[in-house]
Amino acid sequence: MLSAIVRAVIARRWLVLLATLLLTFWTIVTIPQMPLDVFPPFAPPQVEIETEAPGLAPEEVESLVTLPIESAINGTPGVTDVRSSSAAGVSVVRVVFGWGTDIFQARQLVTERLQQAQSKLPTGVEIPRIAPTSSPIGTILKVAFTVDPDSQDMDLMEVRRLVDWQVTNRLLAVPGVSQVAVYGGEVRQYQVLVDPAKLKAFDVSLEQVTAAAAAANVNAPGGYLIDADREKLIRGIGRIESISDLKQSVIESRRGTPVRLAEVAEVKIGAAVKRGDGSLNGQEAVVLMVNKQPVADTPTVTRAVAAALEEVKAGLPPSVTMSITFRQEDYIAASVDNVRSALVEGSLIVAAILIPFLMNWRTLTVCLLDFFLTLLFALLVLHWLGLGLNTMTLGGLAVAIGTAVDDAIVYGENTYRNLRENKFSEHPRPALEIIFEGSQEVRESLIGATLIGIVVFSPIFTLSGVEGRIFTPMGIAYLVVVVVSSLESLLVSPALCAILLPHGRMTAAEPWLARWFKRRYQPVLLFSMRRSTWVMLLAAAAMAAALVVVPSFGRSFLPEFQEQTLVNTLTLYPGTSLEATNRAAFALEESLKGDPRFTYIQTRSGRAPNDGDAGGVNFAHVDVELSEKGLADRPASIEKLRQEFAKLPGVAPGIGGFISHRMDEVLSGVRSQIAVKIFGPDLEQLRRIGQQVDTQMQTVLGIVDLQLEPQVPIDQIQIVFDREAAARYGLSVGNLAETIETALNGRVVSQVLEDQQTFDLVVWLEPSARNNLVTIENLLIDKPNGERIPLSQVARIRKGTGPNTINRENVSRRIVVSANVEGRDLRSVVNEIQARVKQNVSLPAGYFIHYGGQFEAEERATQNILVFGVIAAVVITVLMYLSVKSIASTVMIMINLPIALIGGVVSVALTGGVISVASLVGFVTLFGVATRNGLLLVDNYNTKFAEGMPLRELLIKGSMERLNAILMTALTSALGLAPLVLVGGPGKEILQPLAIVVLGGLFTSTALTLMVLPALYARFGKHLFIGKIFTSELKESKVTVP
Secondary structure (H helix, E strand, C coil): CHHHHHHHHHHCHHHHHHHHHHHHHHHHHHHHHCCECCCCCCCCCEEEEEEECCCCCHHHHHHHHHHHHHHHHCCCCCEEEEEEEEECCEEEEEEEECCCCCHHHHHHHHHHHHHHHHCCCCCCCCCCEECCCCCCCCEEEEEEEEECCCCCCCCHHHHHHHHHHHHHHHHHCCCCEEEEEEECCCCEEEEEEECHHHHHHHCCCHHHHHHHHHHCCCCEEEEEEECCCCEEEEEECCCCCCHHHHHCCEEEEECCEEEEHHHHEEEEEEECCCCEEEEECCEECEEEEEEECCCCCHHHHHHHHHHHHHHHHHCCCCCEEEEEEEEHHHHHHHHHHHHHHHHHHHHHHHHHHHHHHHCCHHHHHHHHHHHHHHHHHHHHHHHHCCCCECHHHHHHHHHCHHHHHHHHHHHHHHHHHHHHHHHCCCCCCCHHHHHHHHHHHHHHHHHHHHHHHHHHHHHHHHCCHHHHHHHHHHHHHHHHHHHHHHHHHHHCHHHHHHHHCCCCCCCCCCCHHHHHHHHHHHHHHHHHHHCHHHHHHHHHHHHHHHHHHHHHCEECCCCCCCCCEEEEEEECCCCCCHHHHHHHHHHHHHHHCCCCCEEEEEEEEECCCCCCCCCCCCEEEEEEEECHHHHHCHHHHHHHHHHHHHCCCCCEEECCEHHHHHHHHHHHCCCCCEEEEEECCCHHHHHHHHHHHHHHHHCCCCEEEEEECCCCEEEEEEEEECHHHHHHCCCCHHHHHHHHHHHHHCEEEEEEEECCEEEEEEEEECHHHHCCHHHHHCCEEECCCCCEEEHHHCEEEEEEEEECEEEEECCEEEEEEEEEECCCCHHHHHHHHHHHHHHHCCCCCCCEEEEEEHHHHHHHHHHHHHHHHHHHHHHHHHHHHHHHCCHHHHHHHHCHHHHHHHHHHHHHHHCCCEECHHHHHHHHHHHHHHHHHHHHHHHHHHHHHHCCCCHHHHHHHHHHHHHHHHHHHHHHHHHCCHHHHHCCCCCCCCHHHHHHHHHHHHHHHHHHHHHHHHHHHHHHHHHHCCCHHHHHHHHHHCCCCC
16 A cells, blocks of 8 residues: 555656645744744643631631631542642632643632532631632733832822723733732722720710711612603712712711711821832832733733733823833743754754765755655644644754654665666666665665654653653654654655656765765774674673763753743741831842842732732742843852842742742742651641751752741730620620721721722721720720720730741641752752651651652653653564564664663763753653664665675675665764754753753764674674575675674
């Protein structure tokens, strides 16, 4: 059947060419429509549940809110992890589903389970809210709005108002945007700040003031006024239109004299209590973060948001400056452009290599057309498979350059050589028949090479977790190239050869470079055959040395990403105020803003409304963008940043890139490379164990950014109700709690409508009264009979302590000791930590430690690749046997695998001596190419043997005939990756270790293959070739191999 297809392709070659041109045009039109991103989506589906619980302490939030929600969620199909954080007044539960779960189905399942939990939540707790659909790396833009310090008519409250009601609403209307979070500025409120002394003077209670404020802002529906042929809407207009309206609102009337709100409280427009803030380069700012939906294309959404921001910018006051401080598209563009450039440069190198080898423009055209068509059609297939353009899919194409050109070289070079020999033979046959026969000669080896490529890369598809999501698209891209290349050599190459090759001038001599290599190789080949024992011993020694060196290599998960934007964390001791956190951030900004290595320094302190990050006011994110100068020496810039952090007393830093932090969070739930999680029931005991682990980790070389999760007791003012006394006065604890909440936390009683914008109307005590314990004790409480008593008669106020936050994971409390690694490989650091903790930290019953982070993924990936790599080697062995029909020949081919290991190990040793998951993928790729080379050589030996050729002539002629093809394949495969090896930068971080292994391995593999295989055949040829033809020919020729 394949023969019939090839004959049909040759016969209808012009029709095939036309179809190829149409498909090429379609591909060129399709490529710009493919989605663009840095990496494939590597985070599993996650659903965040946020629940506001005003006034509740962390331990109350855990018991009354978080636990009921966790209990409802556990057991949901597809859930792999449930992590939660309970802080003062807020509960955040993150539900992680397994890969492959549809995010919308996951949200539906969580919504159904939440309905069961809502009935168990206490009164006053808001309805749990599912956060908008997003992903860990969904932040596409950060924008800072600052005010000119000399402006008289603009302040941060007005800027926040513009951002909340104009900018945010406009951006949420952009397709693909899921959420906009806002830090900083002052949130506008209508405030009724009650003076307790005036309450007492006018004999008015706080409850009456609250009721009066709520009643002052209502509209009354009046129905319709209907006459014979018309109707009119009747409205009772009672909404507040100005502060004076609110001031004149009556609390009660005594003997015709009204008591107004203004007489017992300060009524004004003021700022809400801040739980978060923002700044840029030492100046207060409103910082806005835009998150995209998981399936949205980042560059498309970013450009749409940027266009919307330009529209908004035109309407901003002149004194307000808008600065885009983070744009993920820039890193995507730089990364993809770098890999795309490497792909183009590699392709040009391939072309440059082929020119002197072939020295025939027709053959060169066939090979290059085959090569470029393979890459183009591979992109089209990737589009059909639903994959986008990212560093990994483009990297798969770059790694497959050698494979793509290999089929073209083998087919084109073999066909041209046959045509040349036929032309100068005594009885030339038709050229098209020679082209068909040339296809027949290499078809089996090409099909075998395709199967090898598929099997060799199969271990990549066994990777799970983040590493699987990252490398699988690269594996798919590689396999697509392998399959497309084979199909293209079957369906297109014969047509191109039939069109171009028969009509050109042919010389009897080979190209000069091919002759030059053969002249240099022949004495080496003869030496290998003559000194076969020494050659084999040398190869065996090199393999043994490589195997001995490998265990000494360091291990890491992935190389460090060369991100221009660093997202660092700044943590102060729990209980620290927002103002103190801001001062620390301002000090850092001031120390760095004059450094030319840093473009900007932006701080986001505390928590933004509706933000899933339940950070306290003692926590801040410090966003730093490196300039070109800073990026040129990135390690030095990061070290400078660490030094400045170290100058801040009481500050625990965490330094890392945006994507690096998010990847760490996906791996372990913690934004650090190493996360030592301690689980147990008692918070105090967890803290003690955590301190012991922290102490042990401080002694480990290479540890940086060491931080013990700050779950510590903080000071509290506790109002303890006297139930017996309250009962005597006819008061319930609920009545007292409402009064306390209104007085100290503030109560939103209504919404004031102002120019289609709504603002909270809040009643609470004035600031001086809220911060005075004596005033709180004397706060008047209404009795059922209308009399009033001070709070001190039914409650006592005391100082106490309680946890600042409580973190849980999979139904157990936990505390984390986190760290990053610098100047040392990750695996050795973790091994040392585990040994020290095991030796020096004893765990009580009911407590256990789990080590999470990057090393866990590296360990899992290494195990998968090694186990399934062995299985793949067995499958390849079987395929080789089916192809060559000889156990001995199969062994000869498979010897190439350990030979290839030598160069890969040497290249790793010369570039730092650390093996990452990317390096292991490089070894997998290397084994595939090495096996193909061995197959080409052994298959040709077998062909010559079948022709009855004597052993010596068989080895010399068989090796010489395949020399050019093997060299071209090796050089194009290796040097095509040179742009990835020689020049680093964004996007190449993962591909560079892979390319280093392949580049180094191919050189040694090719050199040793061309020496070791002939030496083995020269030494053991009588045992490898057993047959009457060989025996008779050997007797007739009397050839002996020295």
